[in-house]
Each structure stands twice: as C-alpha cells, then as structure tokens.
Amino acid sequence: MPSSVPLTLPLLLGSLFSYTFFGALLVQVYIYQTAFTRDPPILKLLVYFLSCAITVDAYLNASDIVFWFATSYGNPTVFSGGRYSKFYGPIMSSFIPMVVQLCFCYRIFILRRTVWPLCILIALISLAQFVAGFCSGVLVFLDATYNISSLHERFNTVATYVWLTSGTAADVLIAITMTVLLSAGRSKGHHTTHNIAKSLTILILETNTFSAMSALAFLVLFTSLPGTLYILIPGFALSAIYANTLLVTLNNRVILRSGADAEHMYSTSGENPLVDHGDTRFRSIETVTEMSFATPTAGGHEAAAEEPIFSNGDVSRV
Numbered sequence: 001m002p003s004s005v006p007l008t009l010p011l012l013l014g015s016l017f018s019y020t021f022f023g024a025l026l027v028q029v030y031i032y033q034t035a036f037t038r039d040p041p042i043l044k045l046l047v048y049f050l051s052c053a054i055t056v057d058a059y060l061n062a063s064d065i066v067f068w069f070a071t072s073y074g075n076p077t078v079f080s081g082g083r084y085s086k087f088y089g090p091i092m093s094s095f096i097p098m099v100v101q102l103c104f105c106y107r108i109f110i111l112r113r114t115v116w117p118l119c120i121l122i123a124l125i126s127l128a129q130f131v132a133g134f135c136s137g138v139l140v141f142l143d144a145t146y147n148i149s150s151l152h153e154r155f156n157t158v159a160t161y162v163w164l165t166s167g168t169a170a171d172v173l174i175a176i177t178m179t180v181l182l183s184a185g186r187s188k189g190h191h192t193t194h195n196i197a198k199s200l201t202i203l204i205l206e207t208n209t210f211s212a213m214s215a216l217a218f219l220v221l222f223t224s225l226p227g228t229l230y231i232l233i234p235g236f237a238l239s240a241i242y243a244n245t246l247l248v249t250l251n252n253r254v255i256l257r258s259g260a261d262a263e264h265m266y267s268t269s270g271e272n273p274l275v276d277h278g279d280t281r282f283r284s285i286e287t288v289t290e291m292s293f294a295t296p297t298a299g300g301h302e303a304a305a306e307e308p309i310f311s312n313g314d315v316s317r318v
Helices: 007-034 040-070 085-111 113-142 149-154 158-186 191-224 238-269
Strands: none
Touching: 007 040, 007 238, 040 085, 040 238, 085 113, 085 158, 085 191, 085 238, 113 158, 158 191, 191 238
C-alpha cells in the first residue's frame, strides 16, 4: 500500500505554518489597537477586516484538519473535494496579498507623487494576481471530480502561473521602489530623520522580501515538484504572511517614535535616554511629540510633510 505521507505531511505542515503566522497576527492587532487609537477610521477598518479574514481562514483550516486527521482518520476518500481548502487556498491567498500590495502602492504614491505611473503598474500587476488566483479557485470549485491529491494537475493552468508570478513581481517592485525612495530621503534630512529612514528601509526590505520569498517558494515548489502537495506548506500561510507584513509596518511606528523621542530628550536636556527618568517607555504613542519630515512634492522640492503614509499624526510620514 503506498505511503500517505506525501499527501498528509504537507497538509499538516502547511496548517501549522499558517497557525504560526495567525498567532503573530493576533499579537500585531493587539499592539495596533492599543497604540494607535487615533488612526483614521478607514485604516482601522482595513486592519480589522484583514484580521477577521485571516481568522475565518484559520477556522476553516482547523475544521479541515479535524475532519482529515481526526473524525475521518484512516479513510483516504476524505481528501476528495478538498473541502474548505478551495476557498482559503487560491482565493484568499490571492485576495489578501492584493489588498496589502495596494496599500503599499498608496504609500509609494504619498512618498513621491511623480512616480504615479509605477504605482499604477504595481496596482495592475497586483490586480492581475488576484484575478488569476480567483479564476484558479473558481475552476476548482466547478470541478466536480476535484481531489486534493491531484491538486497539481488541476492547478496546472495559465491562470495559476500568472497568479504566482504576478505576486512575486509586485512584491519585488514594492521593495525596490520603497528602498530607493527612503534612501533618497535619508540624505536630505537631519540626524533623526536619517535614523528613521534607515530603520524604515531595513524594515521594508525585511518584510517585503519575506513575503516575496514566500510567494516565490510557492511558485518554485509548484513547478519543480509536480504531483506533490508541498506547495501547500507556504500556500496555506500566504494570506497570513501578507497581513503580518502590513501590521508590522504599521506597528513599527511605536519603535520609530520612541527612538526619536529619546533622542530629542537627550539633545535638549542632556539627559541620557537610557537612564530612567520617570520611565516613559509605556506612554501612549499619541502623547509623544509628533514627528514628521519633508516629503518631496510633485515639483521635486521639499515641503513639510502634510500627508501621512498610513495614518494621521505619526512617524509614518516618511
């Protein structure tokens, strides 16, 4: 009798991988709702929508795991149909990345309005990724003979390749563009501005590179290991990875502002920010002096930043 490991192991590892990032997302959402109570309603709605969507994904995934490995354990026919994986697999793993990538498109536009053609290009690539992923999911839904063990054969379509390559391309473009824009801003500001831009550059590279590598791993496994389910290891976690990318970027404002506040205190009073003076580390971020730095205008001149990248009154005006 053939071993069931090639079928069951990717399902189990992919689910565990997904739960790991779901747990990380819950922590990020808690930090966000605690530290940024004055963010614009539209941004709060986006954060809570993403967290609810990933929660639904985690619930459906847990339901599948219980069905596959508990209530129907030992019965190979339980994998026919794929159950809810047809939804939180291709559809949500293309929808959530699109939402996050469009947010970064808006951020790039705020940084430098003159690069709007590049923003449109990234947005179109991201939309193509979602449409292709959605079509792949619909084709699976309409296939009455679908079996998760034959996933590669069912997904071996043009739409799937467009979905996987577009997601990676959009992430790479976002990472490169943000890095170039932030690096350009570092040379034009004062010392605090330089440190903030440097920290943001590193963060953008780390988060967007990780999401791009996850999408690339999905593509590589799909093309190099046909007939296996190992693509599900990054595939199940893809939507949670992208949601974490956005939340980590938003919550990084806490670190940026606390560092800028400590440097300001040291420069004005001569006090070492590492020494406890009433311990202000746990103050609400909204009580710290607002920081912003110049944003290039459409004419190429510097002006005081009036528009936040993601929220009002935060260090995210970079």
